[in-house]
Amino acid sequence: xxxxxFTCLLTGKLALLAIMVTAGIVLQVxxxxxxxxxxxxxTVVMYVLMPMPLLFFVGSDSxxxxxxxxxxxxxxxxxLTGASIVGSIxxxxxxxxxxxxxxxxxxxxxxxxxVFGLAIVLFLxxxxxxxxTLF
Numbered sequence: 271x272x273x274x275x276f277t278c279l280l281t282g283k284l285a286l287l288a289i290m291v292t293a294g295i296v297l298q299v300x301x302x303x304x305x306x307x308x309x310x311x312x313t314v315v316m317y318v319l320m321p322m323p324l325l326f327f328v329g330s331d332s333x334x335x336x337x338x339x340x341x342x343x344x345x346x347x348x349x350l351t352g353a354s355i356v357g358s359i360x361x362x363x364x365x366x367x368x369x370x371x372x373x374x375x376x377x378x379x380x381x382x383x384x385v386f387g388l389a390i391v392l393f394l395x396x397x398x399x400x401x402x403t404l405f
Contacts, residue, residue, distance in 0.1 A: 312361050327347035362379035
């Protein structure tokens with residue numbers, strides 16, 4: 271495969287990730303705007319906090335996330351990321367249980383979460399490839 275075609279494929283993967291993140295943002299805003307209730311925006315705090323432990327404690331070495339032979343800082347990053355993931359699911363669930371948001375907003379919130387989560391997993395997988403490094 272020529273270098274130009276390979277570079278084009280990598281750019282396409284990055285563009286797909288950007289489109290997925292944009293779709294997640296659109297779903298998040300639609301969950302609030304369609305039902306005229308802005309409480310679901312609380313999950314944006316968790317979306318902002320979700321990658322922070324990975325950035326601070328792991329850095330650009332995302333291969334250490336998948337191994338079990340990690341140091342204590344990587345374990346702290348895994349724990350804090352897991353806590354923010356649970357919070358991202360728990361906030362809309364609690365709001366739905368209390369009757370603050372309706373089922374449609376709840377579905378859009380969870381769809382937004384899964385789109386963001388898939389984008390993060392695909393980014394980590396793309397960053398682990400030998401031929402592509404973003405940083």
